[in-house]
């Protein structure tokens with residue numbers, strides 16, 4: 001199959017936008033991006049469609065003319081709060097409506113599903129490490145499982161193949177999306193510095209010293225493009241991380257150093273409570289450093305940061321499977337974190 005046509009559901013989200021960018025750079029691909037709202041920064045070679053996947057009739061009508069789709073990328077995510085389990089029914093419904101809506105795509109060859117460390121229960125508690133793709137599922141309600149089971153059954157009926165990617169915490173530059181580890185930590189550092197405080201680590205001591213892994217977003221997008229077009233990757237899931245390991249106790253002092261402030265101590269707190277009322281201080285910081293005028297809520301998501309830095313357990317994922325099948329990309333997570341932090345600073349989003 002030479003010319004391929006991708007439909008990316010969730011094309012304005014963190015991962016969907018990266019997949020759209022990766023595929024649309026390649027002239028072999030025609031790319032359609034789907035979301036309810038129009039993108040803030042549309043990519044040049046992507047055709048955007050605004051439709052609601054929770055409304056089966058509407059999305060089926062809106063996608064009816066797309067008969068040439070060869071690859072579907074499901075990067076959607078139902079609206080969710082932080083620090084609670086994401087809803088299984090609504091997430092399954094979005095995927096199921098999407099597949100129903102592309103039912104007329106006679107060239108459909110492959111459907112890719114984005115999962116994550118949540119597949120192993122990384123958000124709930126300790127899990128067997130290094131996590132291997134084939135290990136027993138965690139005993140929790142998990143929309144990743146329902147979506148994968150649904151996809152696997154639909155692929156048998158439809159005669160196409162599927163794959164699933166499992167990245168862990170993302171490292172990326174995305175000023176339009178506050179649910180971002182780098183910008184949220186950067187905003188926390190800027191507020192601490194403005195208050196004359198040190199950069200205390202807001203999670204528990206065990207979280208500061210546990211081993212963790214991250215996934216650079218561009219690496220994930222390349223991994224998704226690879227597994228969705230590689231025949232021997234069909235019908236299975238793959239861990240995709242930077243492959244290296246780090247501890248916050250190593251990275252944290254480097255972040256403090258970049259802001260020219262002391263690294264502080266481990267001082268567990270809920271940033272969502274402690275920093276809830278700091279909007280006017282953030283405005284002062286923006287003025288003082290001639291930053292772009294943003295609301296704090298546009299640059300930091302405290303609930304997401306609290307949920308990420310509270311994990312006292314190791315987050316280690318085995319990479320043998322992707323490597324053995326031919327994907328060898330890796331990244332230096334600490335260096336990439338600092339590089340993206342600098343990007344936020346030099347582009348006027350952080351001081």
Ligand SMILES: NC(=O)c1ccc[n+]([C@@H]2O[C@H](COP(=O)([O-])OP(=O)(O)OC[C@H]3O[C@@H](n4cnc5c(N)ncnc54)[C@H](OP(=O)(O)O)[C@@H]3O)[C@@H](O)[C@H]2O)c1
Nearest residue numbers: 010011012013014015035036037052053054076077116170
């Ligand atoms: N972000 C991370 O740090 C991370 C890390 C590892 C794994 N993951 C996994 O990756 C997957 C994608 O997550 P994400 O964080 O990239 O998602 P996200 O940034 O929240 O984006 C969700 C996308 O889905 C679209 N969408 C939501 N509801 C829709 C609907 N009813 N109809 C049509 N489009 C809809 C959104 O656009 P509209 O709102 O405009 O519709 C947006 O484009 C999830 O399974 C997540 O668990 C995420």
